[in-house]
Each structure stands twice: as C-alpha cells, then as structure tokens.
C-alpha cells in the first residue's frame with residue numbers, strides 16, 4: 163500500500179455476488195471504485211431464470227443461550243447476523259482453508275511479469291493477515307499454479323468493467339475451464355482466486371473491478387468441480403494484498419461495509435475501521451463482531467448485556483452495570499468485546515483498538531463503539547461507528563476523504579449514550595496490560 167499513489171483519490175472496493183439457500187442463480191452486487199464520489203450498484207439476476215425471490219420466514223429471535231448473537235435477517239443477500247444454518251455458499255472460516263490460485267492473461271493484455279512475481283504480491287501476506295486476524299484459528303493454504311492461462315478471447319471482448327455482472331463472470335469462467343482442461347485438479351479447494359495480469363483493464367487507481375462471486379455455479383471444471391466460490395483480482399491496487407483479504411472475506415460470509423449507493427457516506431459508516439469497509443484504510447483488522455461471527459472469538463470472549471426486560475429470561479447475559487476489561491482486538495486472548503443488543507436486529511458493540519497487528523497503522527486508540535444492524539443489506543451500511551470526536555479528522559490518510567472516523571475511539575472518561583435505547587457505555591480507564599475498562603448500563 164502506498165500513501166503516495168492514492169493522494170486525492172477516492173477508492174472503493176470490488177463487488178460481491180451471492181445468494182444462498184439453494185437458489186441456483188446468484189444475485190450479483192458488483193461494483194468497483196472510481197475517482198469521483200459516485201458509485202453504481204448492480205443487482206443482477208443470473209440470466210438462466212432459475213432464481214426466485216428469496217424466501218422470508220421472519221427474523222428469528224436469537225437463541226436464549228446466545229442472546230447477543232443476533233440472527234441474520236431473512237431476504238437479504240448478506241446479513242451481518244448469525245445464520246440459523248451454516249450456508250454452503252461460504253467457505254468455513256476456522257481450521258484449514260485451501261485456496262487455489264490461478265493466473266490469467268489475454269491476447270490484448272499479455273502478462274508482463276512472471277506468475278511468481280504476481281503471486282508474491284499477495285502471498286504470504288494474505289495468509290499471514292488471516293492468521294493474525296483469526297488468532298491462528300484460520301489456516302489459509304494458498305496453492306498456486308505458477309503459469310498464466312491465456313483466455314481465449316481478448317480482454318476487451320468480455321465486457322469487464324466496474325460492476326460487471328454474473329453473465330460476464332460466467333462467460334469468463336466457462337472459457338477458463340476450457341482453457342485449463344485437465345491441467346489443474348480443482349478438487350478439494352474451499353475457494354478459487356483468479357488473479358489477472360495487472361495490465362489487463364484500467365489501472366486500479368482509476369477504477370477497481372475486482373469482484374467475488376458465491377452462491378452460484380459459474381462453470382464446472384473437467385474434473386466435475388463447481389466454480390462457486392471465486393474471487394477475481396485485477397490491476398495493481400492501492401490496497402495491495404488487502405484487496406484479496408477483502409474479496410476472500412466475502413467468501414467467508416462477510417458483507418461490504420462501504421456505501422454502494424453513495425460512496426462518500428462510507429465516511430460516516432465504518433470508515434477505515436474494517437477491511438470490509440475500506441481495505442486500504444489505516445485500521446485494517448476486522449471488527450470483533452466479524453471475528454465472533456467467523457468463529458475466531460469464542461462466546462466467552464464476548465460480553466453480552468441485555469435489557470432489563472429480558473434479563474430475567476436470559477441466563478447467559480451479563481448483568482447491567484457490569485464492568486468489562488477489554489483486551490486489544492489485534493492480539494490473542496482475553497475478553498474482546500461487549501455486545502449490547504436492542505430490538506431484534508440491532509446491537510451496539512464496544513471493543514478496544516490499538517496500533518498493533520493488522521491495525522499497526524492505526525492513528526488513534528481506545529474503545530471503539532459501533533452499531534450493527536442485521537436487517538441492513540450489504541453495501542448499505544450494516545455497521546456504523548460512533549464517533550467520539552465528531553468535530554475532528556485525524557490522520558489525513560490517502561486523501562481528504564474518509565478520515566472523519568479515524569479518531570472515533572473513546573478514551574478515559576468517555577461516555578456513549580443512546581437514550582432512546584436506554585444504553586450507556588462508560589470508559590473507566592486504561593489497563594496496564596494495554597486494554598481498557600468499560601461499564602455498560604441499561605434500563
């Protein structure tokens with residue numbers, strides 16, 4: 163990641179295509195970035211006509227023994243909630259994950275660097291990032307095939323552009339399968355990363371077209387494997403290897419946190435506090451909420467404070483007024499977050515962020531508080547960070563934009579109040595071990 167390259171430019175990420183629950187055709191919500199603060203979202207049904215509207219069964223209440231693990235809202239492409247049933251659309255997020263890595267080029271964009279050099283742009287950085295983020299719970303095993311497969315048609319003929327849709331992806335994957343033939347054994351992988359030669363398409367500082375698709379089978383390989391969890395990476399991205407961290411995050415089930423419809427709004431949502439928001443941001447780790455959903459945090463590492471009305475029925479919850487010692491999110495061990503749910507689909511989360519690990523470039527530290535909504539769609543702002551210092555911008559990183567939340571964490575004496583939800587979170591002080599102590603009150 164270069165701070166110089168991105169000066170004055172607005173950057174966004176990729177896109178995502180998903181649809182679970184046995185539908186054969188995925189939704190595709192794909193987008194790229196552009197220099198102007200205007201983004202287009204494409205919601206595309208696959209052209210094979212096999213998809214119907216999503217089945218809605220109503221938002222199930224979280225189980226009493228996990229009252230803070232809010233259930234995923236039905237009918238969304240991708241909810242921030244916990245699914246009632248694990249979806250095969252996503253790769254498992256703990257244990258070993260095997261990622262096949264293929265390289266492609268085109269007759270009008272022949273590879274201009276070796277596959278080894280292209281591979282080295284992403285690995286071992288990506289697996290090291292995931293090892294840190296998951297506290298060693300996700301073992302990412304990339305398996306590269308170090309040659310370029312020449313696509314049968316020129317790049318210009320595919321219609322690959324920002325926000326390209328499922329039909330383009332499917333055509334590409336079907337061509338790729340033909341070109342690869344039996345040269346690659348696709349069996350036994352959890353995901354496939356396809357990395358295009360960086361000279362194919364527009365420079366990534368003009369537009370980002372990298373994309374991830376899951377939930378639909380784009381093509382079937384010669385050995386009978388379905389290409390249904392695929393990230394495709396283009397260009398040299400200012401995010402560096404983290405573009406692949408972001409894309410693979412979708413394959414694990416995480417939504418986009420930036421605003422697809424109004425990219426500038428990202429500055430008031432998650433800002434630079436999660437790689438699913440701005441993957442080039444200073445604070446690049448995943449939120450504790452994401453880590454809990456992915457199984458990288460155990461329930462015992464997440465405090466849970468329910469409202470007074472529910473406290474009698476929910477034995478698993480912590481009592482209101484309890485003091486929590488929160489350890490830094492970036493390092494293993496300890497209590498990492500407190501979740502304070504209200505309503506069926508909303509919760510506040512408090513966690514401690516410090517300039518360590520995947521947040522090593524963080525420009526501020528303290529108790530970060532954010533609101534999670536499980537009924538808000540990917541790309542529409544399911545997570546909003548509470549800004550403890552709303553009148554300041556910190557660390558004018560990369561551009562004049564998207565810095566508003568960089569000083570969002572609360573310090574000692576900080577108090578967050580949502581009076582309508584009856585929630586108060588007080589930051590009592592810093593621990594000698596590097597964590598912070600908070601007290602959660604609610605009525």
Ligand SMILES: [Zn+2]
Nearest residue numbers: 175176177418
């Ligand atoms: Zn994305």
